[in-house]
Amino acid sequence: MSSSSQQQQVQEYTTSQVTNNATQEVNKFYIKEYKRLGQGAFGVVSKAYMVNIDKHNANLKKNQTDVDGNVSTDWEGPFAVKRVLAQTEYKSRELDILKVTSHPNIIKLEYFFTDYVLSKDKANPNGVNSGVPGYSKNLYLHLCMECLPQTLQHEITKHTKVQTTIPIFKVKAYAYQLLKGMSYLHNTNICHRDIKPSNVLIDPETLLLKVCDFGSAKQLDNYPSISYICSRFYRAPELILGKTQYAVNIDNWSIGCVIGEMLLGKTIFQGNDPILQLREISKLLGPPDKRFVFLSNPGYDGPLFSEKLFSGSVRDRFESVFKNLKNDFAGVELLMGLLCYDPDQRMSCLDAMCSDWFSELKHVESVKEFKLPKDLFEFTEYDRLVLGEERLKKLTE
Structure with a gap:
């Protein structure tokens, strides 16, 4: 005892x-x-x-x-x-x-x-x-x-303290592995429901990443699940509105938040309460569509933050916020695909893995002092079946 x-x-x-x-x-x-x-x-x-x-x-x-x-x-x-x-x-x-x-x-x-x-x-x-x-x-x-040496949160905080951000190459290595691990879970309909930097373990020497803490995880079925799930700053907008019949792609929103946080060195959306969290999201994505709100929760009667808070297009806004993705079309496309209001239009982990943003990882073993894990682009027979010929070709060519 x-x-x-x-x-x-x-x-x-x-x-x-x-x-x-x-x-x-x-x-x-x-x-x-x-x-x-x-x-x-x-x-x-x-x-x-x-x-x-x-x-x-x-x-x-x-x-x-x-x-x-x-x-x-x-x-x-x-x-x-x-x-x-x-x-x-x-x-x-x-x-x-x-x-x-x-x-x-x-x-x-x-x-x-x-x-x-x-x-x-x-x-x-x-x-x-x-x-x-x-x-x-x-x-x-x-x-x-x-046991791995530290969490991704520690890595982000370490760079923030010296007013830097994680080098882009490392961000790509971590992001790709996060997507790869989550696609494995999602293929069996397991939803983590609490993806955030403190629930992601890394080894900064080898750049290995592993998802941990499955205390909120659930294998989703056709029955409703609670909407008050996932840490607020990483909570998908449909959950904020009260949607209970959701899919594994609520995790994809959280993954987008984590990737964005690695790029910015700070949390993207920091609402003081669940409703104000939606306002923070609207500062980047613009106001939520009324159809999206209704489909998420027909009974929602809270604020819609319908006034646009920035000029220009949403893409312009992403490039303005994520300055290290300026002129990086693939990086912006990936973030916009994951941080998408409509869960049906939100990019899947499998498709995100195939983003051109990760092409650099396929052609090098290391950049400067950063050495990549060897099995990044190795796949089991089950992986190959799930990926399909087109995605597999893109990842292995």
């Missing part, structure tokens, strides 16, 4: 029912959590190393030793261990999705287990159910995933 004390730098505990996601083997593990990587509304993430105690004891019986005669302790990791309250009423949607996803640009689930955790609780001075005054004991699900 572990403690969730934030002051404690290292937490050590043993748990007996750890499932290997690849083999489904269940073993006893010793776990050492070194530091807190992040914390949100749904749980905490810590960096950890693990030892398979059953395997270690088997080696002890076989007298398997290292060169110094010591029994070898096979540490595994580092892992990013996400701890969230176990939902006893229904299965964890996040766990179900991570169990079956396998893609180089999607975070990989290595192990998972449930265990009781002591956490501070001022409302429980007598320690009811825990035996420790001021603490409660609750059952938590632990997801042990691969």
